[in-house]
Amino acid sequence: MHPPLLARIRHQMIRSRWQRWLFPVGCCVPYGLSLAWLVHIGQLWIVIVLLAPLLMGIVIAGITLWLAQKEFRS
CATH class of the missing domain: 1.20.5 (Single alpha-helices involved in coiled-coils or other helix-helix interfaces)
Structure with a gap:
């Protein structure tokens, strides 16, 4: 018997240590968007x-x- 879906998702979130990589990914998103914008305007x-x-x-x-x-x- 498998645990409920919500419990499995919660378990995977704990194992992935999402708090550790959330901040770096959050910082990379605006950087990547600004690079894309600069390419779009020709800079x-x-x-x-x-x-x-x-x-x-x-x-x-x-x-x-x-x-x-x-x-x-x-």
């Missing part, structure tokens, strides 16, 4: 400037993971 250079730190962080994280893999491979 692509501002979008590129705003995305540069994000892309650089992704590149640095990728290089770090690659180097860690090379270093600690047994």
